[in-house]
Amino acid sequence: RMRENEATLGRLQQQGGGEERERERERERWSLLRAARDEADRSLSLAASLADKEAALSHAHATIKE
Incomplete structure (x- = not known):
């Protein structure tokens, strides 16, 4: 169960990082x-x-020629 929580937390952090990169790219x-x-x-x-x-x-050129 603890491994599942760590894996889920890791995925959420990666997704959040992707969203932040996307926002930075948009800015x-x-x-x-x-x-x-x-x-x-x-x-x-x-x-x-x-x-x-x-x-x-x-x-000015035209004026000079006159």
Whole structure:
């Protein structure tokens, strides 16, 4: 009976560890998704800034030619 209890306890601990690993994996997944979204937002912001600077440079070249 004692061996059965120890075996049952061992299985429960292994299952609990698996659940904890699954939760940790899920937290890591969401963390990576947030980081990817933040980097995508940053990329869009940099692209918009570059477009503005290219437009200003183009306008400056046109002004110089006049």
